[in-house]
Amino acid sequence: MKVTKFWLGQESMEERGSTSISDNVLELLHQGVSFNTTGSVYKSTSGSEFEFSGSPSEKAILSWAVLELDMDMEKLKQSCTILHVEAFNSIKKRSGVSIRKKDDNTINVHWKGAAEMALAMCSHYYDFSGKIKVLDDVERKKFDQMIQGMAVSSLRCIAFAHKQVQEEENEGEQVNKILKDNNLTLLGLVGIKDPCRPHVNKAVEACQYAGVNINMITGDNVFTVRAIATKCGILEPNEDINSGAVEEGEEFRNYTPDERLEKVDKICVIARSSPFDKLLMVQCLKQKGHVVAVTSDGTNDTPALKKADIGLSMGIQGTEVAKESSDIVILDDNFGSVVTVLKWGRCVYNNIQKFIQFRLTVNVAALVINFVATVSSGQVPLTAVQLLWVNLIMDTLGALALATEKPSKELMEKPLVGRTKPLMTNIMWRNLLAQAFYQVAVLLTLQFRGKSIFGVNANVNDTLIFNTFVLCQVFNEFNARKLKKKNVFKGIHGGKLFLAIIGITIVLQVVMVEFLKKFAST
Ligand SMILES: Nc1ncnc2c1ncn2[C@@H]1O[C@H](COP(=O)(O)OP(=O)(O)OP(=O)(O)O)[C@@H](O)[C@H]1O
Ligand SMILES: [Ca+2]
Structure with missing residues (x-):
């Protein structure tokens, strides 16, 4: 943020520079900026560079006052004492302070705030030459137009106003507890530019x-x-x-x-x-x-x-x-x-859906096959160890493969999910049932007709079923990559981890079947 416009009275001050401001107004402006702020100015001992801290608006105002109006905060702090502060308030959009000047004991109340709101508290204004003028309806209208003019060019407008008060008047009000906020005199208006960030x-x-x-x-x-x-x-x-x-x-x-x-x-x-x-x-x-x-x-x-x-x-x-x-x-x-937050949020949600669909398919298929085979022939095609094995590699490797899919561009085209839509969509149910039905059909055919189709003995047939079941899950993992799209291989080159995991799963299955025969009953 940066102060790009400064109006004193009804004169625009950018071209004129600070030297043309009358001394009394400049002093009041310095007081108004330096005491009525939550920011601060440091001057590094080595260089002549100033450092400003505080909220963006405060920093903009301070740097403007220091660099363009030659304000010296240290010197000002020594010349006045702060009596009372009213912090910036988001409802009133203004902050105020009352100060006593040490050398002549005058008390000044300074306000700084949203321009049109501060203007409403003013009854007078300083003109360019430093004279106080009455703010009548005609003048007020001119100021309103100035403020609006700054605003339409996307400037944030802040006004400075002050009032000199009598000591007795303040004493009567229990030592400055309430800052006077009527009949103020307008000191000036600044326009702060806050450019749109590039992205x-x-x-x-x-x-x-x-x-x-x-x-x-x-x-x-x-x-x-x-x-x-x-x-x-x-x-x-x-x-x-x-x-x-x-x-x-x-x-x-x-x-x-x-x-x-x-x-x-x-x-x-x-x-x-x-x-x-x-x-x-x-x-x-x-x-x-x-x-x-x-x-x-x-x-x-x-x-x-x-x-x-x-x-x-x-x-x-x-x-x-x-x-x-x-x-x-x-x-x-x-x-x-x-x-990015939106993209990753959708990606994680999508990956969870994929994994749910994948896991449910595995479980439904395994359950149905074992149930049907046991009930009809008394034999279990997949043993307990084999089922545990499938769970083990599918829960760890399968989860890893599906959960590590990166966000894609298409995710941003998806309709909003909202608060009430179920996690399991109709399409997921369709995929799940179709895939489970297909697996059950293949495996039951192998269970009941495998021996005659391939001419193998019962032991080899059981291994065949186990292998087929695991490979079905490997292919199903590809299916789960895209819930809606037909081409489940799209973007597969990008998913190196996915392909590696599929490779590892197949190698582990070979090891299980070929080298751990006793354990896996193959
Ligand atoms: N330090 C300040 N001193 C005086 N007036 C201020 C100051 N900062 C902001 N304002 C005024 O208050 C308005 C902003 O009010 P507020 O801080 O309640 O809104 P906001 O939406 O939180 O703004 P921001 O963009 O600063 O976070 C500004 O338009 C300006 O007129
Ligand atoms: Ca804010």
Whole structure:
């Protein structure tokens, strides 16, 4: 984030530079920035480089004040004492401080906050030459237009305002417990640019392609949000203003629960929201049966992160509290990683389905064969050791082969699973029953007719059945790779591990049959 615009009175200050600002206004601005902040400035002893810490907005403001307005935080700290602080509050969107200047004992209250909200508290403003002027309706309108102009070019607007108060007045109010917030004088407006990260556009597109809707809920001004949302593809460029896709937090908050449920599907963007609105949105979407993921960086979004099905926090910018209450921490702060999360989530779900189908087929086939053969002829075609052996290699190697399949592009085309769809789909049942039926038919034919077909004795026939059963499972493993597709070999070259495991399974089977005859009864 970076301050790219600065208005003093009704003059844009970028070209003029800090030297043209009158001394009294500059001093007040310095006070307003340096005491009313949660960030800090370090100057490394060796170089002349400054280091800024704090939230992104704070860092942007501090670096602007230090580098462009020649603010010296150390010197200012020594010249004033802080009397009372009101921390930034996500509902009021402002923070305040009252300070006493040591040399003349004057007390100043400074406010910094969302521009249109701060403007509402002002009755006067400093013009470019440092004179105080009355903020009448005509002037107010001009300021409103300035703010809107900055917002539509996707800037975050923050205003600085102050008020000088009398000592007695403060004493009467029990030593500055409540900061005065009316009849302030506007010091200036800044516009902070927060450029869209390079991968966001693609990530939004990929999510939408995968059937995931993206909503943006933020504390920023509605015009700023609309500009940013359009830039990163959340809103259509020619979205109708009255379509209900963009709303303000207050509007959303004041709906009746039924109204909210009705409108929530249409809403893409909520501006000037409080943390409570974010939570409300998550609750609403969940109530509608959606699976909700929330990404966030801030402490105040903790309730929404916790309430969501999946909470994602940012690893670098994110606060510790946000990380603690999220399920996934995105280490590189890249929104593009959300797509990776989506892909791997679907991949794991898909692999579990494949394995379930595979295992159930093995078990159903083994059970039916042994049951039918025992009931009709009193002989068991697969012995206990053989069945254990099949379980052993299929549970370990089979699981390994199917669970290590990497996410494929097709996964993103799959329809959403949702909350209520069963894990075993109809297609899986179809595959399972068809495959089990086929295996049972082959093996029972071998059991009852094998000796005459191949002209072998009973012992060899039993081994034949055992081998056939294991090989059936090996082929079935290929079948399980694709639940829906006909071509189960697609992308097989990529699955080196899969092929290796199939090879190992066959080698182990040969060892079992040829070298462990006594044990395996072959
Ligand atoms: N340090 C600050 N001092 C004063 N006002 C601020 C500051 N940071 C943000 N604001 C104002 O509050 C608004 C953002 O409010 P809030 O922090 O509740 O929303 P958010 O969606 O959590 O924002 P963020 O993108 O910063 O996480 C901004 O548009 C700005 O006007
Ligand atoms: Ca935040």
